[in-house]
Amino acid sequence: xxxxxxxxxxxxxxxxxxxxxxxxxxLHMGHPDATFGAYGxxxxxxEFTQHDVEVAAFEIDALEVTGExxxxxLYAVGTGLAGGTNAHYHAMQPDTGPVAWVSWYDATAxxxxxxxxxxxxxxxxxxxxxxxxxxYPWGEDLSCDRAAYYTGSTWCADAPLPGGERDDASPYGAHxxxxxxxxxxxxxxxxxxxAPAGEDRVLRGGGFHDTAxxxxxxxxxxxxxxxxxxxxxxxxxx
Amino acid sequence: xxxxxxxxxATDGACDEPAAVPxxxxxxxxxxxxxxxxxxxxxxxHRAQRDAPAREVGPxxxxxxxxxxTWDGVVTVPDGDGDPVDRHFRVYVPESADPSVPxxxxxxxxxxxxxxxxxxxxxGMNAAADLGGxxxxxxxxxxxxxxxxxxxxxxxNRDFDGGWDQNPDLVYLSTIADTLFGLYEIxxxxxxxxxxxxxxxLSVIAAYERPDLFAGFAAQSGFVATNGYDTRALDLDTPPxxxxxxxxxxxxxxxxxxxxxxxxxxxxxxxxxxxxxxxxVTHEWQPQYDPQLWSFLAR
Numbered sequence: 435x436x437x438x439x440x441x442x443x444x445x446x447x448x449x450x451x452x453x454x455x456x457x458x459x460x461l462h463m464g465h466p467d468a469t470f471g472a473y474g475x476x477x478x479x480x481e482f483t484q485h486d487v488e489v490a491a492f493e494i495d496a497l498e499v500t501g502e503x504x505x506x507x508l509y510a511v512g513t514g515l516a517g518g519t520n521a522h523y524h525a526m527q528p529d530t531g532p533v534a535w536v537s538w539y540d541a542t543a544x545x546x547x548x549x550x551x552x553x554x555x556x557x558x559x560x561x562x563x564x565x566x567x568x569x570y571p572w573g574e575d576l577s578c579d580r581a582a583y584y585t586g587s588t589w590c591a592d593a594p595l596p597g598g599e600r601d602d603a604s605p606y607g608a609h610x611x612x613x614x615x616x617x618x619x620x621x622x623x624x625x626x627x628x629a630p631a632g633e634d635r636v637l638r639g640g641g642f643h644d645t646a647x648x649x650x651x652x653x654x655x656x657x658x659x660x661x662x663x664x665x666x667x668x669x670x671x672x
Numbered sequence: 673x674x675x676x677x678x679x680x681x682a683t684d685g686a687c688d689e690p691a692a693v694p695x696x697x698x699x700x701x702x703x704x705x706x707x708x709x710x711x712x713x714x715x716x717x718h719r720a721q722r723d724a725p726a727r728e729v730g731p732x733x734x735x736x737x738x739x740x741x742t743w744d745g746v747v748t749v750p751d752g753d754g755d756p757v758d759r760h761f762r763v764y765v766p767e768s769a770d771p772s773v774p775x776x777x778x779x780x781x782x783x784x785x786x787x788x789x790x791x792x793x794x795x796g797m798n799a800a801a802d803l804g805g806x807x808x809x810x811x812x813x814x815x816x817x818x819x820x821x822x823x824x825x826x827x828x829n830r831d832f833d834g835g836w837d838q839n840p841d842l843v844y845l846s847t848i849a850d851t852l853f854g855l856y857e858i859x860x861x862x863x864x865x866x867x868x869x870x871x872x873x874l875s876v877i878a879a880y881e882r883p884d885l886f887a888g889f890a891a892q893s894g895f896v897a898t899n900g901y902d903t904r905a906l907d908l909d910t911p912p913x914x915x916x917x918x919x920x921x922x923x924x925x926x927x928x929x930x931x932x933x934x935x936x937x938x939x940x941x942x943x944x945x946x947x948x949x950x951x952x953v954t955h956e957w958q959p960q961y962d963p964q965l966w967s968f969l970a971r
Binding site: 468469470471478479480482510511535537538539540542543544545546547551552584586616634640641643644645647648653654655656657658659660661662663664665666 | 690694695712713714715717718720721724766767768790792793796798799802803804920922950951952953954956958959960961962963964967
């Protein structure tokens with residue numbers, strides 16, 4: 435165990451992960467409509483005001499980091515990784531499904547080991563929606579055929595599902611950017627136009643316990659970087 | 673050969689994790705991360721998590737045997753006239769709530785038009801509970817002919833027999849709490865009540881009337897002046913708790929001045945609170961702030 439821990443990262447699924455390329459462009463970040471209805475809003479005020487962000491070219495994992503990749507990571511870095519005491523930690527996921535129960539710190543450590551980094555919030559939004567203002571990575575219609583989420587009356591799935599098996603590709607070919615597991619991104623949370631005031635990190639995309647509103651490409655929430663959840667995972671950028 | 677490859681390099685001025693040594697074993701990374709937490713993302717993230725203080729936990733209720741996931745219950749409590757009535761509730765227990773460690777609890781109360789079965793979707797609180805490892809109870813007011821048939825919380829003293837402290841909704845909430853205290857290891861110092869609209873008004877009343885039960889409240893689109901409860905609250909000796917207030921400036925159902933009145937009451941009574949006065953927002957729960965709401969109340 436220790437021998438392997440000290441070896442350079444092997445040729446692992448992390449290294450061989452399928453990635454998609456996102457060219458440099460101007461992202462219209464946030465929701466374009468600043469008008470709230472009295473009831474039934476599907477967008478939230480922290481998605482305003484839409485603003486332009488110049489994003490350099492990057493690559494991003496086509497799928498959320500899987501339990502298989504996570505297991506290789508743990509094996510490579512040894513058991514010294516600060517995993518906390520949560521009994522569910524890295525133990526609940528099918529190998530081909532996304533890893534969950536990972537903190538922001540876990541995700542950051544993984545991506546650094548894999549030769550990448552957590553995507554910035556603007557990079558994540560660009561990878562999800564491209565250069566238009568679509569509600570979901572594939573367009574406008576949401577159903578359990580497209581994503582794992584909470585419909586309001588039932589859950590599409592009891593746990594996050596293996597990626598790449600639904601008709602859910604973003605304009606750049608990334609999958610599961612809506613539902614399944616919400617994804618950590620690198621940024622500290624702040625309202626647009628303001629500086630971060632705390633330690634909370636941004637979560638994007640919504641998870642299998644989240645409702646439709648949270649799955650939209652511009653939806654954003656936040657959490658303590660130490661928090662772990664069955665509905666939160668991540669992907670890396672490079 | 674392999675052993676040599678596994679020997680951690682002596683302090684050489686370079687942070688070599690994780691390529692050369694496992695996370696946490698290179699003293700050079702200690703120094704680098706201490707001076708700049710963003711210097712080496714992986715090694716510094718590892719250290720930040722390893723060295724984070726343990727979450728504070730209060731005394732537990734001692735309960736055990738409750739199931740995880742979503743389940744529904746019913747309690748028989750007095751109505752506004754003192755007659756018994758069955759009132760329902762829904763509980764969400766996330767997998768992240770460790771049964772051996774006292775977990776927080778929050779009541780979530782809807783407004784006129786949201787029954788308890790739609791509250792999880794409307795508020796999004798289940799996902800926040802997953803992250804925070806706390807339990808959620810969704811409740812609803814009595815189904816009464818008020819302004820048409822709606823779910824009505826007792827937020828006007830004229831609507832029930834007795835004084836403010838004899839509010840039938842307080843009996844409803846405390847009866848549910850007692851049930852859950854026996855089924856789960858609840859952190860008795862982290863029991864909160866949150867609501868939207870009329871449910872928010874009741875959350876203020878509950879927190880001020882029952883500080884022995886609730887450590888604080890969250891009020892979204894709520895009120896405290898219209899029903900005259902601010903006057904009552906000022907006369908109480910309620911020890912200050914924590915509160916999280918959200919109100920939109922374009923709320924035409926409950927004007928934002930009511931949110932301002934809640935903030936004024938909190939100021940006058942010395943509470944620790946956060947007030948999100950959101951520009952352009954209408955009469956809607958804002959689920960994107962649920963994790964922040966919980967973090968603030970439970971810290």
